[in-house]
Amino acid sequence: MRVLLTNDDGIFSKGIEALYEALNAVHEVFVVAPETEQSAVGHAITFLDPLRVKPVKRNGRFFGHACSGTPADCVKLAVRELVKPLPDVVVSGINLGANVGINVLYSGTVSAATEGALLGLPAVAVSIDSFQPTDFRAAADIVMQVVDAIGANGLPPGVSLNINVPNMHPEGIRGVRVTHQGELRLQESYDRRVDPRNREYYWLTSQLVGTEENLDADARALNEGFISITPIQHDLTAHGMLAELRAWGLEREYERR
Amino acid sequence: MRVLLTNDDGIFSKGIEALYEALNAVHEVFVVAPETEQSAVGHAITFLDPLRVKPVKRNGRFFGHACSGTPADCVKLAVRELVKPLPDVVVSGINLGANVGINVLYSGTVSAATEGALLGLPAVAVSIDSFQPTDFRAAADIVMQVVDAIGANGLPPGVSLNINVPNMHPEGIRGVRVTHQGELRLQESYDRRVDPRNREYYWLTSQLVGTEENLDADARALNEGFISITPIQHDLTAHGMLAELRAWGLEREYERR
Numbered sequence: 001m002r003v004l005l006t007n008d009d010g011i012f013s014k015g016i017e018a019l020y021e022a023l024n025a026v027h028e029v030f031v032v033a034p035e036t037e038q039s040a041v042g043h044a045i046t047f048l049d050p051l052r053v054k055p056v057k058r059n060g061r062f063f064g065h066a067c068s069g070t071p072a073d074c075v076k077l078a079v080r081e082l083v084k085p086l087p088d089v090v091v092s093g094i095n096l097g098a099n100v101g102i103n104v105l106y107s108g109t110v111s112a113a114t115e116g117a118l119l120g121l122p123a124v125a126v127s128i129d130s131f132q133p134t135d136f137r138a139a140a141d142i143v144m145q146v147v148d149a150i151g152a153n154g155l156p157p158g159v160s161l162n163i164n165v166p167n168m169h170p171e172g173i174r175g176v177r178v179t180h181q182g183e184l185r186l187q188e189s190y191d192r193r194v195d196p197r198n199r200e201y202y203w204l205t206s207q208l209v210g211t212e213e214n215l216d217a218d219a220r221a222l223n224e225g226f227i228s229i230t231p232i233q234h235d236l237t238a239h240g241m242l243a244e245l246r247a248w249g250l251e252r253e254y255e256r257r
Numbered sequence: 258m259r260v261l262l263t264n265d266d267g268i269f270s271k272g273i274e275a276l277y278e279a280l281n282a283v284h285e286v287f288v289v290a291p292e293t294e295q296s297a298v299g300h301a302i303t304f305l306d307p308l309r310v311k312p313v314k315r316n317g318r319f320f321g322h323a324c325s326g327t328p329a330d331c332v333k334l335a336v337r338e339l340v341k342p343l344p345d346v347v348v349s350g351i352n353l354g355a356n357v358g359i360n361v362l363y364s365g366t367v368s369a370a371t372e373g374a375l376l377g378l379p380a381v382a383v384s385i386d387s388f389q390p391t392d393f394r395a396a397a398d399i400v401m402q403v404v405d406a407i408g409a410n411g412l413p414p415g416v417s418l419n420i421n422v423p424n425m426h427p428e429g430i431r432g433v434r435v436t437h438q439g440e441l442r443l444q445e446s447y448d449r450r451v452d453p454r455n456r457e458y459y460w461l462t463s464q465l466v467g468t469e470e471n472l473d474a475d476a477r478a479l480n481e482g483f484i485s486i487t488p489i490q491h492d493l494t495a496h497g498m499l500a501e502l503r504a505w506g507l508e509r510e511y512e513r514r
Binding site: 037039040041042043044045046047048050051052053072073076077080081102104105106110111114118142145146149153155156158159161173174175176177178180181185188189190192193199200201202203204206226229230231232233234235236237238239240241242244245246248249250251252253254 | 294296297298299300301302303304305307308309310329330333334337338359361362363367368371375399402403406410412413415416418430431432433434435437438442445446447449450456457458459460461463483486487488489490491492493494495496497498499501502503505506507508509510511
């Protein structure tokens with residue numbers, strides 16, 4: 001298959017290299033990834049500034065294109081301009097740090113996959129539950145399986161898959177669960193500091209807040225040693241709220257005036 | 258009520274000024290908004306850089322705080338640090354340009370409201386269907402009504418309201434519809450150019466693609482001259498895909514090794 005590979009930690013990260021090695025052994029891989037780390041950019045796209053693209057080598061060979069934009073920009077630009085004919089699947093990762101619960105919303109990694117789905121391509125995001133991972137094999141292995149499964153089954157339009165992998169050797173992993181996005185939250189605060197010129201600034205700090213989660217929630221699967229696979233889409237409508245909101249009486253239609 | 262007011266076009270935009278004037282006549286308003294335009298930043302947040310805050314005056318009086326971050330950063334910082342006691346409601350807008358269909362995903366305006374909801378506060382985003390709006394009255398008026406309705410009814414945890422208003426005089430508006438996020442897409446392409454130093458760059462261009470929409474889809478309501486109100490939440494799970502994905506046979510649990 002023709003695989004478009006991107007990430008949000010940047011084209012020089014170890015995560016994308018590990019995934020490239022695994023995918024490139026079997027598939028045709030095109031790398032278009034951010035020049036610099038783009039963590040927590042969510043689904044940001046760039047249109048107030050132009051985008052620039054530079055070729056990047058690894059070990060003396062062409063590796064891919066570094067793009068000045070966000071992960072979503074990379075996918076858009078790759079699909080619209082750089083990769084022809086179109087790729088068969090978009091893969092984003094391996095991200096350092098889990099993208100479960102509320103983190104899904106902030107994640108550049110997941111947004112790259114969502115962007116692929118919006119452009120009509122099946123797409124996969126993959127993250128490992130550590131900022132200093134020791135072993136990418138389990139993550140690369142599940143991506144290979146999922147890409148094959150997508151080749152066999154397809155994905156409905158607009159749907160992508162968000163995979164999270166425990167940070168352990170493949171032998172330590174307990175299995176694979178299909179999950180929903182859970183309610184894991186970050187407890188955030190700001191560290192207020194003063195710079196050398198005596199001006200205030202704020203750093204965001206955050207820590208995970210454990211919540212009671214269902215067995216099929218993403219963070220719980222991960223914490224119990226399972227690989228988590230969550231199907232993701234882009235409809236943010238609170239469908240359960242539509243009827244209540246209609247009961248508020250704000251809806252109306254004026255007579256033609 | 259105590260209202261936290263933000264936007265994504267920046268603290269100096271006309272849209273936030275119009276909303277401030279309307280809200281401030283009745284409520285206590287706290288403005289924390291981006292220093293510069295932050296369109297299409299989605300749910301980006303800032304933690305690789307510190308945030309800075311500056312007081313901003315309008316007409317010689319204190320207007321609010323300009324923040325160096327994104328709309329979601331503004332809401333987080335306001336709620337965690339700047340506005341005490343907590344606001345009763347978060348209002349984001351008036352954005353120049355509709356946030357309907359797929360634009361909801363890219364929108365900094367909507368993400369500010371979503372961030373408010375994540376922090377446990379009822380929240381409202383409001384956008385007008387023009388980049389050069391001529392009349393903010395209808396938008397300000399519906400926000401006042403919705404804020405009152407939230408005061409009376411509350412909003413379930415995690416839910417915010419995304420309001421879009423046609424660009425017309427209040428008398429021209431046909432009514433108000435409760436809608437779901439529709440499938441409106443952008444047809445995007447890149448304009449490839451060469452800079453004065455003969456290096457390539459790409460500008461993103463986009464145009465709306467009309468789609469067949471249900472009567473209760475956001476873009477259709479707007480196009481037919483109605484104000485659209487969509488309840489929004491943050492669960493991106495493709496719930497309809499869970500069963501199919503389980504049937505792929507990827508799920509498994511290994512024996513304890």
